[in-house]
Amino acid sequence: xxxRLAGMDAPxxxxxxxxxxxxxxxxxxxxxxxxxxxxxxxxxxxxxxWTQDFQTFDxxxxxxxxxxxxxxxxxxxxxxxxxxxxxxxxxxxxLLAFPIAYFxxxxxxxxxxxxxxxxxxxxxxxxxxxxxxxxxxILGFNGVLNSGLQTVGIIDEPLTFILYxxxxxxxxxxxxxxPFAILPIFVALEKxxxxxxxxxQDLGESKLSTFFRVTLPLAMPGVVAAVLIVFxxxxxxxxxxxLVGGPDGLMIANMIQVQFLRLNNAPMGATLAxxxxxxxxxxxxxxxxxxxxxxxxxx
Amino acid sequence: xxxxxxxxxxxxxxxxxxxxxDVSLEIAQGEFFSLLGPSGCGKTTLxxxxxxxxxxxxxxxxxxxxxxxxxxxxxxxTNMVFQSYAIFPHLTVAENVGFGLRKSPSSxxxxxxxxxxxxxxxxxxxxxxxxxxxxxxxxxxxVALARALILKPKVLLLDEPLSALDKKxxxxxxxxxxxxxxxxxxxxxLVTHDQEEALIMSDRVAVMFEGEIAxxxxxxxxxxxxxxxxxxxxxxxxxxxxxxxxxATAIELDVAGLGxxxxxxxQAPSTAKTGPAxxxxxPEMMSILFEGEPDxxxxxxxxxxDRAYYGDxxxxxxxxxxxxxxxxxxxxxxxxxPVLDIGDTARVSWDARSLVLFSD
Numbered sequence: 001x002x003x004r005l006a007g008m009d010a011p012x013x014x015x016x017x018x019x020x021x022x023x024x025x026x027x028x029x030x031x032x033x034x035x036x037x038x039x040x041x042x043x044x045x046x047x048x049x050w051t052q053d054f055q056t057f058d059x060x061x062x063x064x065x066x067x068x069x070x071x072x073x074x075x076x077x078x079x080x081x082x083x084x085x086x087x088x089x090x091x092x093x094x095l096l097a098f099p100i101a102y103f104x105x106x107x108x109x110x111x112x113x114x115x116x117x118x119x120x121x122x123x124x125x126x127x128x129x130x131x132x133x134x135x136x137x138i139l140g141f142n143g144v145l146n147s148g149l150q151t152v153g154i155i156d157e158p159l160t161f162i163l164y165x166x167x168x169x170x171x172x173x174x175x176x177x178x179p180f181a182i183l184p185i186f187v188a189l190e191k192x193x194x195x196x197x198x199x200x201q202d203l204g205e206s207k208l209s210t211f212f213r214v215t216l217p218l219a220m221p222g223v224v225a226a227v228l229i230v231f232x233x234x235x236x237x238x239x240x241x242x243l244v245g246g247p248d249g250l251m252i253a254n255m256i257q258v259q260f261l262r263l264n265n266a267p268m269g270a271t272l273a274x275x276x277x278x279x280x281x282x283x284x285x286x287x288x289x290x291x292x293x294x295x296x297x298x299x
Numbered sequence: 300x301x302x303x304x305x306x307x308x309x310x311x312x313x314x315x316x317x318x319x320x321d322v323s324l325e326i327a328q329g330e331f332f333s334l335l336g337p338s339g340c341g342k343t344t345l346x347x348x349x350x351x352x353x354x355x356x357x358x359x360x361x362x363x364x365x366x367x368x369x370x371x372x373x374x375x376x377t378n379m380v381f382q383s384y385a386i387f388p389h390l391t392v393a394e395n396v397g398f399g400l401r402k403s404p405s406s407x408x409x410x411x412x413x414x415x416x417x418x419x420x421x422x423x424x425x426x427x428x429x430x431x432x433x434x435x436x437x438x439x440x441x442v443a444l445a446r447a448l449i450l451k452p453k454v455l456l457l458d459e460p461l462s463a464l465d466k467k468x469x470x471x472x473x474x475x476x477x478x479x480x481x482x483x484x485x486x487x488x489l490v491t492h493d494q495e496e497a498l499i500m501s502d503r504v505a506v507m508f509e510g511e512i513a514x515x516x517x518x519x520x521x522x523x524x525x526x527x528x529x530x531x532x533x534x535x536x537x538x539x540x541x542x543x544x545x546x547a548t549a550i551e552l553d554v555a556g557l558g559x560x561x562x563x564x565x566q567a568p569s570t571a572k573t574g575p576a577x578x579x580x581x582p583e584m585m586s587i588l589f590e591g592e593p594d595x596x597x598x599x600x601x602x603x604x605d606r607a608y609y610g611d612x613x614x615x616x617x618x619x620x621x622x623x624x625x626x627x628x629x630x631x632x633x634x635x636x637p638v639l640d641i642g643d644t645a646r647v648s649w650d651a652r653s654l655v656l657f658s659d
Contacts, residue, residue, distance in 0.1 A: 195383050204399045217389045
């Protein structure tokens, strides 16, 4: 009887001291996250089932917004374009980031690696908005690139396919997100035991085939992290398409902004936001699952 | 009969650092050869040079008669068991073992069969489907062995393969490696800093210090007749006594604490000359006579300064008369032999045949 009581007391005691301490420690950030993330998300979800009735909301739950969002070709086009552009940005960013991360990890002397990483963060010293504006200056009709190429006589007419379209969005976003892609890939490459690469060569593989059989599979956790880190924020990016995208480069986030602030249709904006969020989540999950299944990525 | 591995005057520099100094070495087909030395002596550099991971700064390396200059590691008839085992963490055990078979022309079923055989050979039958990261240290080592041996290399290179294992497992793997080597008949080159391991396993041992081969001999010669004080000190325990050479041709000397001795030519370096020198003697080559034991011809008097009881053996530190440093004597704890106390007087019996003269 006594021992049973003691046995029941012990976990209760842990609950009382350890859990209280833990709760006390996380209560402040938890409250912040609930107030600034969970509540707004719940509000968006709720509003997406309402309808706008001139100045007020009609709070009868309805799926009309979702029906409209799915059937209207404009919304569909914007969502698919966002996915396409974000996918392209991700592809370009990761493909460009990988060689840089590889170079720093494998060819820079250990004592200089932190210097290189520091250099990579230099773009962050300028605000994101200003960097987007700078790309406008570089890519514009009379911009640095066009006038430079015209001066040296490579082109006669200014290039127009580099600004106010999807290409400009891809270039700008790829540049903005490059450091975010380089760092996780670099960390994954750093973790690879170099004797594995020697073992592969010892077992008859060339340097190139060693890369594909050993280095790349072992770097996949970093690549997956880079893909998610780039893809998720870019699909919802608003500033870059607005400033350099032109009419053809607008994305779903721009439409959400228009719905909320211009058309005064918050429920439709909320619906589009929910659809965008769900799409991103599904794509991200699909990617992680595919990676686990076929590329033997993170375990 | 030419040697399977033939190194001639191999040097290796890392900047100013001279890692290998004029190493010349011949290793025969089927030999179990060890490179023994303290860390930083160049033994691993030498092994990596043979494997093709390091290029010699000068000198030549031939394997099976072929010049290895410019031949990359993946084209050499050598395979390596790495110190960390270098098991691919993203592959299964079977995929690890079959890693080197990709270019082999044999069919998929044949490859799977040879993977199974290789796993069976190292005692891991049925482990093929396991994830590599779920293996214990000993199992990882077996996988590394199977992965290298499946390619039937002319030479298997082992870079301190047992240093990460605990004592019991290490001893078990030592005999298993030896058995495996006899079974497959492949030349093994083992790098180790453990002198006991080198003596147990090898046909021949090259002792290396500071990038140079100090002595190359079979284990018994190495232990009984070290060529230098450094080798004698590194292999096992050796006592050193100051001595004076009176006659360098007949090799007559005076040894501190032991008196005048004459030794055979093979106990002294050919360069021995008259003057001060040193004599080495192993702890088990001397014995302390116990009460009642009859006197022998060669006896030295001493006092026991310290003792260490190991169960099967007792090690005594004995101060001999007229010798500054105490010498170590090991005695087997056989039935009826008492363990002596500190402060007891000791009659130390020795034999001139067990002395080694060093002139360096």
